[in-house]
Structures are given as structure tokens and as C-alpha cells.
Amino acid sequence: MTQPTAIAHTSMTDAPQSRHDLRKILLQKRRNLDASLKQQWDAELGQKLQAYCAHHQITSLGVYWPIKGEPDLRDAYGTLAAAGMQLALPLIETRQQPLVFLDWKPGDPMLDDEYGIPVPAQRSVTILPAALIIPCVGFNAQNFRLGYGGGYYDRTLEKLPRPLTLGIAYQCTLADFAAGEHDIAMDDILIAG
Structure with a gap:
């Protein structure tokens, strides 16, 4: 398991007192990243992802x-x-339910879902992936992920068989926060920065 390194990060004792506040701070950190640095980190994460998939x-x-x-x-x-x-x-097919995964390859026709996020235009071919990469608004040293607060990935991971989970994050979003009652730790987290 890849453990995040403990460096200077956002602490719940010297910053926000709620997940909502922490989420706002971490999203602002992400928005403030220099574009060229972000591009470099994204390329690094892409290489790490490819190596991880090959290894596993x-x-x-x-x-x-x-x-x-x-x-x-x-x-x-x-x-x-x-x-x-x-x-x-x-795809969020139904609110408060697990996600559905639509078969997709780059170049396939896309449509925006009700949240404005591009998803495959086809809705008939679903799969149960062996692994999921999951973006992190923030993460902690115990591999728990802070997301946007909708709980969709947590509900998805409650179902069996549970796929391998791989969080994707920037080092600057490492934070101290306690796992919630329904939070599920990532198997690994790939980090750049």
C-alpha cells in the first residue's frame, strides 16, 4: 500500500473545524495551482497510473x-x-444510489449529465471495473478520501465485489481529518507534488 508522506499540510486544529470548511480550503488550493505545475503533476500521475495498472x-x-x-x-x-x-x-443514474459505470474509450460520443459532466452517450453497456481511480478533494495519512460530500463513491464501494480503489491526489491536499461513519479507505493513493 502506498502511504502518503507526512509533510506540512492542512490541520483541522489550526484551520477549519468542519469537513465543509476543509473542503472549501482544499478546493481553493487546487484552483490556485500554477497551470504549468499542474500539467507537470498530471503527467506524473498519468505515468504512475500506467505503472500501477501494469504492475497489478x-x-x-x-x-x-x-x-x-x-x-x-x-x-x-x-x-x-x-x-x-x-x-x-x-454515471449518477439515481441520487443516493451507487454509481453505474458505462463502457467508454477515448473518442466515443459524449453527452453532459444533469451536473454538466461529460459521460458516454451510450447508456446500455455497463461494466463492473476491477479497479477504480477516484479523485480526492483531500486525503489523510490513513488513505481516507475527502470528496465533494455526495457519498456516491462510498455507496458504490459498499457493494460486493468491491473493486480495487486508487485515490488520485496532489500532495498539497493532504489534511488531518477523521474518517466518517460511512467512509471507506482507498487501497492506495497516487500522489504528485
Whole structure:
């Protein structure tokens, strides 16, 4: 398991007192990243993702479409798809329910979902990926992820069989926070920065 290194980070004792406040601070940190530095870190994360998938012999992967300054790994998606990996993008089919993963490869027709996030235009071919990459608004030293607060990934990971989970994060979003009652730790977290 890849353990995050403990360096200067946001602490709940000297900063926000709620997940909502912490989320706002971490999202602002992400928005403030220098564009060229972010591009460099995204390329580093893409390389780490490819190496991780090769090492763990992952054949199907649930990916994400980057929003709100999330690491953009779309170049890596193209490389993985060209190597024969089956990819899927998440869809919120019903509120308060687990995500559905739609079969997808770069270049497939896309439509925006009700949140304005691009998803595959086809809605009939779903898969259960062996592994998921999950963007982190923040993460802690115990591999718990702070997301946007909707709980969709946690509900998805409650279902069995549970896929391998790989958080994707920038080092500057390492934070001290306690895991919530329904939070599920990531198996690993890939970090750049």
C-alpha cells in the first residue's frame, strides 16, 4: 500500500473545524495551482497510473472525467485504452444510489449529465471495473478520501465485489481529518507534488 508522506499540510486544529470548511480550503488550493505545475503533476500521475495498472495487471478500470481542477489523466486513459484496457466512466443514474459505470474509450460520443459532466452517450453497456481511480478533494495519512460530500463513491464501494480503489491526489491536499461513519479507505493513493 502506498502511504502518503507526512509533510506540512492542512490541520483541522489550526484551520477549519468542519469537513465543509476543509473542503472549501482544499478546493481553493487546487484552483490556485500554477497551470504549468499542474500539467507537470498530471503527467506524473498519468505515468504512475500506467505503472500501477501494469504492475497489478489491471484489465478494466473505472476512470473519471476531470472537473473542478481535478488531476487530468485523459492522456493516460488514451494510452491505457490503446494497450487494451477496458475503461468506464461513472454515471449518477439515481441520487443516493451507487454509481453505474458505462463502457467508454477515448473518442466515443459524449453527452453532459444533469451536473454538466461529460459521460458516454451510450447508456446500455455497463461494466463492473476491477479497479477504480477516484479523485480526492483531500486525503489523510490513513488513505481516507475527502470528496465533494455526495457519498456516491462510498455507496458504490459498499457493494460486493468491491473493486480495487486508487485515490488520485496532489500532495498539497493532504489534511488531518477523521474518517466518517460511512467512509471507506482507498487501497492506495497516487500522489504528485
